[in-house]
Amino acid sequence: MDIRKIDDDISVAPQITLDDVAEAARLGFKTLVANRPDQEEPGQPAMADIEAAARENGMAWVYMPVESGNVRDTDVHRFSATFQEAEKPVLAFCRSGTRCTVLWALDAARTTPAREIFTKARNAGYDISGLAPRMAQQSTNQ
Structure with a gap:
């Protein structure tokens, strides 16, 4: 499992397996968020099973x-x-982790400086610099 920590409250991952769920729980994650549609790709685990x-x-x-x-x-x-109400830490997953990172970044842009968001995403392995205009819009639409 390729867990990429964004901060103490959220980490993201590419598609997880059923075996990964027990490992995530053992690592202390309290909430699992699936941002990937069921059957998006042949062979991915069924969301009901996860x-x-x-x-x-x-x-x-x-x-x-x-x-x-x-x-x-x-x-x-x-x-x-969902994130505000979730018991932390949260592990969110999709195909690559990018969708989860984008969701987090656009939400965080309402209260957090863009530079900090870009740094956290980059440290987790995601370049979201293309989101800058949309993040700026989010910060003005609080």
């Missing part, structure tokens, strides 16, 4: 699918509400 594994391992489960390359403002608002 949900069952999360619950068996004492983790909260959130299924919040977001279309790849098309993170909408409504997705950011849903993520924001």
Whole structure:
């Protein structure tokens, strides 16, 4: 499992397996957020199976699918509400971890300087510099 820590409250990962769920729980993650639609790609684990594994391992489960390359403002608002209420730390996953990082960054842009967001994302292995205009818009739309 390729866990990429953004900060103490959230880490992201590419697609996880059923075995990864138990490992995530052992590592102390409290909430598992799936930002990948079920059956987005042939052969990916079924979200119902990952949900069952999360619950068996004492983790909260959130299924919040977001279309790849098309993170909408409504997705950011849903993520924001979910993230605020979630027991931390959160592990969010999608195909590569990028969607999860974008959701987090656009939400964080409302209260956090862009430079700090870019640094955290870069340290986790994601270049989200192309989001700068959209993040600036988020910061003015608090």
